[in-house]
Amino acid sequence: MTDGTFGTRNERLAPLTSLRIGGPADFFVRVTSLDDLKGAVRVARRHELPTFILGRGTNVLVADRGIRGVVLENAWSETEVEGVTINASSGTPLAHVAAVAARSGILGLEWLATIPGTVGGAVHGNAGAFGSDTAEALVDAVLMDLDGETWTVARDELGFAYRTSALQGTPTVVVRARLRGRPGERREAVARIKEMVNERAAKQPLAQPNTGSIFRNPVGEHAGRLIDAAGLKGARIGGAMVSERHANFIVNTTGMATAADVRALIDRCQTVVQERFGTLLVPEVEFVGEW
Ligand SMILES: Cc1cc2nc3c(=O)[nH]c(=O)nc-3n(C[C@H](O)[C@H](O)[C@H](O)COP(=O)(O)OP(=O)(O)OC[C@H]3O[C@@H](n4cnc5c(N)ncnc54)[C@H](O)[C@@H]3O)c2cc1C
Numbered sequence: 001m002t003d004g005t006f007g008t009r010n011e012r013l014a015p016l017t018s019l020r021i022g023g024p025a026d027f028f029v030r031v032t033s034l035d036d037l038k039g040a041v042r043v044a045r046r047h048e049l050p051t052f053i054l055g056r057g058t059n060v061l062v063a064d065r066g067i068r069g070v071v072l073e074n075a076w077s078e079t080e081v082e083g084v085t086i087n088a089s090s091g092t093p094l095a096h097v098a099a100v101a102a103r104s105g106i107l108g109l110e111w112l113a114t115i116p117g118t119v120g121g122a123v124h125g126n127a128g129a130f131g132s133d134t135a136e137a138l139v140d141a142v143l144m145d146l147d148g149e150t151w152t153v154a155r156d157e158l159g160f161a162y163r164t165s166a167l168q169g170t171p172t173v174v175v176r177a178r179l180r181g182r183p184g185e186r187r188e189a190v191a192r193i194k195e196m197v198n199e200r201a202a203k204q205p206l207a208q209p210n211t212g213s214i215f216r217n218p219v220g221e222h223a224g225r226l227i228d229a230a231g232l233k234g235a236r237i238g239g240a241m242v243s244e245r246h247a248n249f250i251v252n253t254t255g256m257a258t259a260a261d262v263r264a265l266i267d268r269c270q271t272v273v274q275e276r277f278g279t280l281l282v283p284e285v286e287f288v289g290e291w
Pocket of ligand 1: 018052053054055056057058059060074090091114115116117118119120121122123124125126127128129172173174175204206210211212213286
């Protein structure tokens with residue numbers, strides 16, 4: 001395999017993540033169609049290289065040493081409207097699904113507009129907001145293994161629970177997903193999207209690089225409340241800081257924070273919260289690459 005035949009070598013991943021952190025990928029390929037996606041997965045397999053699929057990089061902490069093997073950036077965005085269902089390719093931004101649904105007079109998918117990831121990332125981690133989640137909206141999904149073979153699974157086969165699915169920890173790729181809403185008024189959906197996006201913008205530190213909620217909320221509790229009550233708002237390690245605005249966010253204050261800074265700050269939050277309140281916070285963000 002040479003640079004000319006398979007993507008680029010040593011591509012920096014930091015610009016492809018919302019935290020703006022992460023070392024290089026040995027090989028990097030941006031895919032924009034099903035054929036690209038299948039082709040890249042098969043070439044990687046033929047060369048026995050591990051494959052990592054990156055959506056919009058909004059729920060990952062990529063190690064400073066980067067990711068060994070091949071990183072596929074999934075920029076394949078395509079939607080079809082089937083009645084009250086949106087059939088979307090896995091690289092489609094969730095905000096685009098929300099916009100297509102609203103335009104088509106489909107209600108119930110507005111919350112997708114508040115999550116900056118892709119359809120594939122949402123199915124993988126059962127993303128959710130405003131009391132809804134992917135598991136609830138999903139009808140079925142097309143999956144692919146590392147030989148490029150595809151099959152369809154119904155929602156109930158995906159082992160969904162709060163911010164998890166059976167796909168986590170496996171190399172299975174989400175190819176497409178069908179998300180269902182209900183019939184309604186376009187105007188109402190558009191207004192709801194605006195409301196939700198504004199509500200988020202008022203609460204979250206969106207002007208600084210971040211990766212959304214760092215920890216899952218413990219049952220009946222908010223991770224951010226515990227971190228705040230432990231006095232950790234504004235705590236810093238290197239360029240990483242617990243947001244003053246929302247304690248379950250860590251921001252890359254200078255744009256120069258390292259993955260090691262963020263990870264150390266995550267560890268500190270876990271240790272202090274556990275000492276103070278006896279609760280072990282579980283990260284929602286995924287640590288990926290060579291640590
Ligand atoms: C400002 C902000 C707000 C956020 N708010 C929310 C929120 O309200 N609710 C919420 O749940 N999350 C939220 N997030 C986190 C994040 O947007 C979601 O977890 C999202 O689903 C991640 O999608 P992604 O495409 O960015 O995935 P990535 O971060 O690129 O990847 C995450 C994981 O998904 C896997 N993956 C990605 N695409 C595929 C695919 N096609 N097939 C198989 N696996 C795949 C990756 O390999 C990786 O393991 C927020 C993040 C930010 C930055």
